[in-house]
Amino acid sequence: MSTESRVLAGRYRVGELIGRGGMAKVYRGQDLTLGREVAIKILDPELAKDTAFRTRFRLEAQAASRMSHPSIVRVYDAGDPSNTDSSSDDPPYIVMELISGTLLKDIIASGPVPVEDAVRYTDGILEALDYSHRAGVVHRDIKPGNVMVTDKGQVKVMDFGIARAVSDSSSTVAETTQIIGTAAYFSPEQAKGEPVDARADLYSTGVVLYELLTGRQPFRGESPVAVAYQHVSETPLPPTEVNEDAPGALDPVVLRALAKDPYQRYPDAAHFRAALDSAASGHAPSRKELGALTSELYGPSPRQAQETARSLRQLSTDTTMARTQSGPPVAWIWAGVALLAVLLASVLFWVWTISMRPPEVPTTSRVVPNLVNVSSERAQSDLSDLDLTTKLVVETSTDITEGNVIRTDPEAGETVSEGDTVTLYVSSGVETSTVPQLEGMSLTDAKKALTAAGLELGTVIQRNDKSIAADTVISASEQEADEVAPGTVVNLVVASGKVTLTDLAGWTLAAATTNLESLGLTATPVESADCPATDPPTVVSMSVAPGDVPIGSPVELRYCTGE
Known part of the structure; x- marks a missing residue:
């Protein structure tokens, strides 16, 4: 039997092919039970050979089916034929809302989009993520190929839950990117194979916004590993340096979203949306302000340096890596020259100061030596040799190693008398x-x-x-x-303290009751004689609207009992 004439689970008739991706093919379908058109995504057989993956995929798709939001493509059902028929070789499938529209990647293919559309598309993605993150679901694969713009201009995000099933089955960056299709939208933590949270979705959304404004991704390379290398270590150019028609007010928003450190990005989708809306009508930052932001987000820090060094060791073995960013700015070179000049002038001044010192110092006078960052034992010994007594005071310090001198009182270079006391302030290390x-x-x-x-x-x-x-x-x-x-x-x-209630209209009374009980809600069947009875009884309406409701809430399930 051909794929097009197949009926899955005795309920879903598979029709014409309407889409194809790296993981699955999408067909137009018919829900024979509810009499509605649906989209049926059937997983690639090669991808579905792993039994553990099939289980993860089914569980993640079922979790995604509990989400109900206008900006998220609804997942109605998910199944695995091998669960009911051990002889079946058919791969897993999911049944989704059928959307008429255009993929965002096809819209971007022709170049940068108008600013108003770029902001609207990004806001729609963030609206969907705000809902999913509050429901505890991280998408992990936000990219233009997973975003649909309907014929009415509404944004719909697809494939929630699938990326997690894929990433949990993949051990390397190269393997994961082969399955998902591209590393161009990966967050640095995904590129390094580290655990991710909701802020990884915000990074990917920042990449999408960058592409909407400029017509290209911030990082490009000859292989997924080359792109992953740049996500981890490269500083992106502001969108206005790639497309001069892009609004400068959005540069800080994009750079903040693309911060390497998740804690420097927006804390959640709501904050990202607020910054986006504010910048859309705001003024462009000056070059100095933008430079300060870039330095803050992408400047070196001990933590970032360690992570980058580790990532470079992991990724540098790939010979296909290619840089897309330029070398150090010329300003850095001149800054280095200026620093050397200052150091040279300081040395000359020090030599001149020594030469001007009086040749004779009274034998009872002592000059306090410079003991900063010297061990307290050595400092006490040096002062003892000068016939000076010492007093120790312990302080915390973020700069001086534990046990070394932070400063002295009197300070270095001051003249004291024989037998005077010099206070040594000794570091106890960093306060934690x-x-x-x-x-x-x-x-x-x-x-x-x-x-x-x-x-x-x-x-x-x-x-x-x-x-x-x-x-x-x-x-x-x-x-x-x-x-x-x-x-x-x-x-x-x-x-x-809440659970997400889905729309149970059209479900059998038994299935709807089981679903509510699994969510910790109380099902109360209510007969309605205003409509003809069905066998089995079918829910026609609920007393509570779909969405987040408190745990333990009672929900009336109205079903027909009339003739």
Whole structure:
């Protein structure tokens, strides 16, 4: 039997081919039970050979089916023929809302889009991500090929949950990019194979916005590894340097979204949307302001230097890597020359100062030596040789190694008398705070624990979980018992106390009741004699609108009993 005449699960008739991607083919289909047109995505047989992948794919697709939002392509159902028929070789499939429109990648193919459209498309993506992230679902593969613009201009994001199933089955960057199709929209943490959260989606959205404004991605190379290398280590050019017609006010928004460090990006999709809307009607930053932002986001730091060094060791073995950015600016070279000149002038001044010192110093006078960053033992010995006594005072320091001298009182170069006391301020190392236990605590108690530890509460992300009480901390951005700098911002994920209710109209009463109970909701069947009965009974309406509802909420399921 041909693919086009196949009926899946005895319910979904597969029709003509309407789309093709790296992971699957999409067919127009018919839901024979509900009598509606649908889109059916059938996974590539080669990709579906892994049994573990099939299981992950089915679970992720089912999780995506619980989301109901105007900017997200609805997933109605997901199935795996091998679960019901062990002899079946058919790959898994998902049944989705059938959308009439144009893929965003086809819109971009002709070049930069008008600014108003670029902002509108990006805002639609962020609206979908804001909803999905609050529901605890990270997309992981935001790109123009997964965004549809309907004939009415509405943005629809597709393939929620699929990227996670793919990435969990892939061990390397090269393997993952081969499956998903491109590394051009990867976040640096995805390129390095590290765990990702919602901020990876915001980075990918920043890449899409960059491409909408300029007609090209910020990083391009001859291979996925070459592009991944640039995501990790290269500084992107502001969109206005690629397309002079792009609005300068959006440069800071794009650069912030493309920050290498997830903590320097927008904390969530809502903040990204707010910045986008504000910049769309705002003024362009000056070259100095833009330079300061670039330095802040992409300037070297010890943490970034370590990560970049590790990433370069991982990626530099690929001979296909190609740079798309220019070398160091000429301004850096002149800055180096100026620094050398200042150092030379300082040395000459020091020599001149020595030459002007009086040749005779009274035998009872002593000059305090420069003991900064010298070990306290050696400093005490040197002062003892000068017949000076010492006093030790311990202080914390972020710059001086533990046990070394931070400063002296009197300061170096001052004259003192024999037998005087010199106070040595000795470093006890960097002051740190210990991250307290936060998981399982109420949000109020977690705030108190952070304050008591000298830490700051950052972004609080709500996540739906039927098994956890509202305002209970699920996870934190810092690990318990880790030593961090005082004042470190700790972001929390807390239970919303809600679950996402989908539209159950058209479901059988039994299936709808089971679905509500699995969400921790109370199903209350209500007979309606105003419409003819069906066998089996079918839900015609609910007392609660689809969306996020409190756990334990009662939901009336109205079904027909008339003649």
